[in-house]
Amino acid sequence: MADDSIEYPSLVLKKGEDTRLRAGHLWVFSNEVDVQASPLSGFEPGQACAIVDHRGKPIGIGYVNPNSLICARLVSRGLDHPLDRSLIVHRLNVALSLRERIYDEPYYRLVFGESDGLPGLTVDRFGDVVVAQTTTAGMERLKDAITDALVKVLAPRQLWWKNDASVRAMEHLPEYADLGHGEPADAPMLVREAGLTFEADPVGGQKTGWFYDQRHNRDHLAPLVKGKRVLDMFSYLGGWGLRAAAAGASEVVCVDASQAAVDAIARNAERNGMADRVTAVRADGFEYLKAQREARERYDVVVIDPPAFVKRKKDLAEGRIAYRRLNELGMQVLARDGILVTCSCSYHMPRHLLLDGVQQAARHLDRQAQVLVNLQQGPDHPVHPAIPETDYLKGFIVRVLPA
Numbered sequence: 258m259a260d261d262s263i264e265y266p267s268l269v270l271k272k273g274e275d276t277r278l279r280a281g282h283l284w285v286f287s288n289e290v291d292v293q294a295s296p297l298s299g300f301e302p303g304q305a306c307a308i309v310d311h312r313g314k315p316i317g318i319g320y321v322n323p324n325s326l327i328c329a330r331l332v333s334r335g336l337d338h339p340l341d342r343s344l345i346v347h348r349l350n351v352a353l354s355l356r357e358r359i360y361d362e363p364y365y366r367l368v369f370g371e372s373d374g375l376p377g378l379t380v381d382r383f384g385d386v387v388v389a390q391t392t393t394a395g396m397e398r399l400k401d402a403i404t405d406a407l408v409k410v411l412a413p414r415q416l417w418w419k420n421d422a423s424v425r426a427m428e429h430l431p432e433y434a435d436l437g438h439g440e441p442a443d444a445p446m447l448v449r450e451a452g453l454t455f456e457a458d459p460v461g462g463q464k465t466g467w468f469y470d471q472r473h474n475r476d477h478l479a480p481l482v483k484g485k486r487v488l489d490m491f492s493y494l495g496g497w498g499l500r501a502a503a504a505g506a507s508e509v510v511c512v513d514a515s516q517a518a519v520d521a522i523a524r525n526a527e528r529n530g531m532a533d534r535v536t537a538v539r540a541d542g543f544e545y546l547k548a549q550r551e552a553r554e555r556y557d558v559v560v561i562d563p564p565a566f567v568k569r570k571k572d573l574a575e576g577r578i579a580y581r582r583l584n585e586l587g588m589q590v591l592a593r594d595g596i597l598v599t600c601s602c603s604y605h606m607p608r609h610l611l612l613d614g615v616q617q618a619a620r621h622l623d624r625q626a627q628v629l630v631n632l633q634q635g636p637d638h639p640v641h642p643a644i645p646e647t648d649y650l651k652g653f654i655v656r657v658l659p660a
Contacts, residue, residue: 264339265307268321268329269294275310278317278331281643283371285319285329297323302429303398305340320395324429330376330395345399345406348374353410356382359636364449366469366637367411372647373639378403381465383457385414386446388465389437394428404437415439415446417459419466434460451476453503455494455525461517463493470650471496471562471600473635477654478558479504481596485557488512488549488590490542490583495522495535497560497598502531506558509535512545546586555592562652567603576606581614588622588657600632600652608651615655623660630654 270278274289290297291311300306300321308316308331317334338344352373356365367373367387368380377393387407391397400418407416416438425432445456448467457466475497483505489498492511499522502509509531511522522537538545542563561583567576580601587597601611612628619626632652634640640648 264336265305265318266300267295267309267313268300268306268319269313270308270310270316272311275316278308281641283319283331283376283644284327285331287323287326287328290328297321297328303394303396305395307336320393320398322394322428325394325427330371330393332374332376332395340399342402342406345375345403346409349380349406349410355639356637362449364469366635369638369647371644372641379465380407381467381469382411382413383446383448383459383466386417386459387411387413387415388417388419388446388459390419390422390465391430392422392424392428394430397428397430400437408438413439415442415459419459419464422464450496451500451503453499453525453529455496455499456521456528457494458517458521468493468496470602470634470638474598474600474632474652475500477630477632478598481654482506482558486555486592487558487560488556489560489562490546490587491561491563492522492537493518495525495537497562498522498535499525499529499531501558501560502526502534503529506534510538510556511535512538512540512542514539514541543583543586546583546590550586550589554590556590556595557592558596558598559587559591560598561587562598562600565603565606566601567605570605573605573610576603577610577614580606580611581618584615585618585621588618588624591657593659595657596629597626597655597657598632598652599655600650602650604646604649606651611651612653615653619657625658625660627656627658628653629656 269291271291300323302322304321306321308319315336317331319329319331321329367382377396379390381388418437419434421432421434446459448455448457459466478501482501487501487506487509489511492513495511498509498511516539519537519539526532526535566579567573634650
């Protein structure tokens with residue numbers, strides 16, 4: 258181990274396995290490690306390390322999980338900045354400077370993992386409430402330091418840890434959700450978007466409570482929905498649907514399989530003075546679309562924003578069929594010259610395959626599709642150019658015409 262890296266044990270890479278890291282990626286896979294020089298069994302889950310190449314030349318400081326396929330993640334290049342509270346404070350301030358440049362109000366994703374130099378950490382800000390999530394043993398081990406850093410940088414009234422993501426199982430981490438800072442409150446957590454106010458649940462809700470990644474995509478609805486009938490499938494808390502109502506839609510139907518979500522949609526519609534134009538329905542998405550097709554119901558705009566169907570690469574074939582089927586069902590309940598908004602948050606579902614499914618659905622129904630807008634995640638979810646895994650959200654706004 259190099260003399261200037263004695264603070265941390267070294268994780269030694271095999272010859273040539275440093276190329277991807279030096280090009281900007283942050284992940285080390287277990288088969289890239291020289292286990293003769295640095296046995297993975299010698300590391301504790303989440304332990305900080307110096308990542309070095311086969312000659313012992315340091316690449317940077319990261320953390321290890323010997324039990325995971327991604328066995329290490331690089332956090333800091335070089336050996337000058339230890340993995341501690343000070344580094345986290347610095348990264349938080351850098352992340353904050355971007356969000357404050359873009360948004361007028363403190364409602365956004367503050368930390369997007371690798372893209373913000375904090376791999377394994379997600380932080381969403383809801384005014385004076387912060388919801389954080391760790392998905393790796395290294396970040397879990399730093400939880401107290403992260404808490405201190407968030408309190409120093411943001412001084413939140415509450416900090417919730419929403420550590421119940423299924424991906425934590427890959428790191429052999431337990432699932433839980435609890436209050437990490439502040440006092441419990443009876444009032445719901447609120448999120449503001451485009452002048453609307455939504456209630457969200459930091460503990461029982463999906464992900465960290467809200468999907469900020471679609472905010473800028475929802476902005477595109479405004480010129481398309483005025484005076485129109487809108488169907489918002491997989492609505493969750495009504496983000497797309499209520500934005501459509503605010504932009505002048507004459508009628509909005511929001512559909513979700515969760516009763517808790519449906520109840521929240523109704524409250525959010527009432528909160529924003531839209532209860533007369535917004536209806537919330539509990540139903541399976543596929544079955545509801547089939548029933549609407551059979552009933553010959555027609556909508557001017559249909560939004561399809563489902564959960565990830567392709568969570569693993571091996572799910573791609575089945576997922577492609579599901580996305581195509583959904584798009585076809587959506588088109589079947591569209592009025593003539595209707596608008597289909599279709600999205601996928603599955604990283605393993607390439608953009609071109611999603612579009613291919615849209616085209617196949619259109620041709621099967623003897624329709625013509627015109628792509629009006631390409632959709633992607635918002636700027637508070639920045640894409641790391643060297644890490645394609647950070648570019649996960651894709652979608653299209655499509656005009657659907659008779660052939």
